[in-house]
Amino acid sequence: MMSASAVFVHLIGGVALLIWAVRMVRTGVVRAFGSSLRSVLASATRNRVTAVLAGAGVTVLMQSATATAMLLTSFSRRGLVPLAMALAVVLGADVGSAVAAQLLSLNVSHLWPVFVAAGVVTFLVSDADRPQCIGRALIGLGLLTLSLQHLRSTVVPLAESETFGLVLAALAGEPILAAILAAGITWAAHSSLAVVLVIATLALTGAVTPTLAIAAVLGANVGAAAAPLSANWGAAAETKRVPFGNLIMRGAVAAVLIPFAGSLAELAASFGLDGARLTVDAHLAFNIMVALIFVPLIGPVSRLLERIVPATPQPADPARPRYLASVPADVSSEALAAAHREALALGDRVEAMLIKSMEALESGDPKLIRELRLADDAVDAVNEAIKLHLVRMSRKGMSEEDSRRFMEILSFTTNLEHIGDVIDKQLLEMAEKKGRAHLAFSSEGLADLKAFHARVASNFSTALNVFATGDPDLARRLFAEKTAIRDLERHFAERHYARLRAGVTLSMETTSIHMDVLRDLKRIHGHFVVVAQPILEACGELSDTRLRSGDPAGPGRPASYRRTEADGAQPA
Template identity: 50%
Template sequence: MSSSAGATELLLHLVAGVALLLWGVRMVRTGMTRAFGAPLRRYLGQAMRNRFQAFLAGIGVTALLQSSTATAMIVSSFAGRGLIVGGAAIAVLLGAGIGTSITAQYLSLDLHWLGPLCIILGVIGFFVSESGLPRHVGRLLIGIGLMLLSLEMIISASAPLRDAPGLAAILNPLQREPVLGVLLFTLLTWLSHASLATVLLAASLAKAGTVDATLAVALVIGANLGTAISPLVASSGQPPAARRAQLANLITRVIATLVAIPFLSQIPQLLAWAGEDGARMAVNTHTAFNIAIALAFLPLVALLDKVTHRLLPDLPAAESAGKPRYLDKSALETPTVALAAAARETLRLSDAVARMLDDTMTVFTRDDSKLAKAVEQADDAVDGLYEAIKLYLTELSKHGLDEAESRRYVDVLTFTTNLEHIGDIIDKNLMELAQKKIKNKLAFSKEGLAELTDFHHRVAANLQMACNLFMSGDVKMARQLLQEKVDLRVAEQRAAENHYQRIRDGRAESIETSAIHLDLIRDLKRINSHLTAVAYPILEQAGELTATRLRADERLDRSSQLTADTTAKNSRTSLA
């Protein structure tokens, strides 16, 4: 009973060690991308002039990120947007394999003292700063420490298990048929998305004597095959350009695996000169396998690019207006980059809303029912983009944001929500008014149409100003946008007075279109209120707002200030 309980406890420790290893790899990748993700992406994007620079960039970036899958996803996003040509993208992935080898080499050394030290320094760095570089570096160091401690756990738990009958029943078929080991670790690496972790697991099992040298080699080769499957599957919903480099990487590793399988028992003898220790043999196999792939296929990247173009041809250029273009999922672990991508997509959303707003006045002036239908359909694209941005930001929030990132997150989400509301007002309110005007063959008076056109132009100009303010955060521009809100309210009152005067004068056009005229001004004013909402957080953060009003400005007379007090208070209440 005690023997069974002891074996169960050792197996539990082994599984816990593997789980801790995977978690440590994730922490290192997250810490590195948070601390240096943006510079690394920028460096990777610039180092694409030729295949050799791209190859070296793949080695360096992956050695730092400690994840060839992360590098592959960055390359996929670059290729999908046309920022990197196919041959260079393939070269990066060839270098990425060697990058993981470098990390595996130093982690396989006898660094038992380094794990506790990294954890101590990491915890200090994590808690001395609530945000910023020290916190991210602290997370990175904690991850390295956990990885090293997990390897010791795996080794200590594996050694007694090597003589356990149950484990022998599992391993004996693998020892006799190492191809099964290749398939097992291919699947494990695909599921875990961490080839470094599975290679280190194989090295730990070999060091403890749980698996022999031939099986350790087979497990490592399986891990190298599995690492090419993960990014290809993850990019399955992306355009062909984003997937070709992943497919080429899988092709190279399938060929290399097929070539290596007949020589699994000879590979340990070939690498014995570099060390016969089981862990050293596994790690050296990982390095030699990736170097061999690079030497064989780096001269052939142009041919691989042609092959993948045939296998994954470009789709017809019929991009949906409601389909996001800049929401890069590989950037989610680098919040500053992801927020910039979301902001860029938001500007695309604002362009769609601006087109709807511009077309609205054309519908009213030309009585164009076809254009009215087109505007209504355009709102579907606006809704699609809004949903995509919202889901992207929701996914980003799961990765943990510091204070500045959280503020920007709220700003982006709030502005996109306001833009979506504007699209709904145009679709459900303004187009309904337009269809009513067209159906009843009504016409505005000359003076009324001029006032409506001027009012519309001012709102359209405020939309552009709001977009500029959203990107710049300029306090002076925020004050100007709120001043425009005050001025627009004055213009609304003046337009209403002029309209009522025309009714009193008995102008037939004004009497017939009175409801449409006033509702149109009301809805344009509602649109403007959604636009000016972007100014309040900027002014509040800059200390330009008191509890009830915008701080006095010499450009505002007293009556305008009182009006601004009321509108600002109402807007802030509606936002709450």
């Protein structure tokens, strides 16, 4: 006979194992089939019925209505799924979670060694990402059934405890308090499935009365709806609408039913339902009821949500990322897509800085220089946010393709930060120096700098398009510009030396600034032209030393290049 403290420790351990097992199943399924599941959800939102069925099916696989709600929150925030259809999917997800509880309530705990063994073998026999994720899900399923077996053996002595019996008896007489307690526990665990299975296990021994079981199940459903809302509490209004709508719908029905938990228990008893079967059946019946009531009312509910949760325009903060919020951490493709969009937006900011830098060099305007320095601070902040986002995402495990994209995004944003630093620390310093000394470029010198700057800026725009599309033709064109920029820098430098030999006073006064601007613009070009390298390497057109001859680089483009460590890819 175990002591009360030992029983309590075993109970906590069993519940913790159950919660962790549910998470393993969810993350394994999401990583193995995340893109397919998201495609199913997105394509099934043409009408309410398919939306409900898709939500139910996806949730049965993921074992988590909360995870489905988080995916739908992301879709709805970006306008990919109408709010009404997102709510329909969430209602289906709630039903799917209840169906999963029905399946897991069956006495299949003796199969846990089979699930674990199959999962370990699947994980170990292949180095590919998907088989390993499937193995993870199977191991999670085995641990889930093992945890249920452990809980059933633990609650037997617990049910015999006089103190525990008094506590449960008191809660049975206070269904509202019991529902609130169950809601809080479910919110903390982020899994109604785990809490409902624990309640069912306790009900199996008779420790939980039918009235208490029904009240706790209703509270668990409310707590499960509150979890995604609290996770997105500080996000934009559009992000909060789907979980808030789910909470309103589930909470409204639960609020009506909780005071009648005793009467519902008597009604269930008349049908011969009690114990664990009553718990999981009440869970399923509640979610089916919510779906039947609110699927026809999805339109009015979505309009109500848009009214009570209005999209309040926020002043744009240049140092705040636009696309990284509310991305499901377990879906690497979703997280990478958000980082890719953020990197493109960062590129637009740096491009604007580059374009304005020529005006700052020409005018020496202190106000414009301060504006560009603030822009560089914002670029640094967003770049840091992208890096942290990518690091957090990488901890979840990535496929080979996702790892390649991860490195491309990280390299691109790092080079963008370097470009911003060159503009801030070099070009703007020279603009200030020129302004303090009241210097001016000669008309010919200024024209040369503007022409070189325009060529670099044009190629920067091409680099952003290369990063956005991965187009090999654009990559070849950008890569070939290395030769043109090198030759153009030499040409303009020679023209400047000719003016010095001719004794042009303005050129003599600004010679160091002029040459430094040419050098730094070439440095900037070297930082962004490397975006073409991984694309050409993937096409098999770029070797370690040379671009293979005979490539369709187009007329007038060089066919071979040499690679240097200092400057990325340099034309031969």
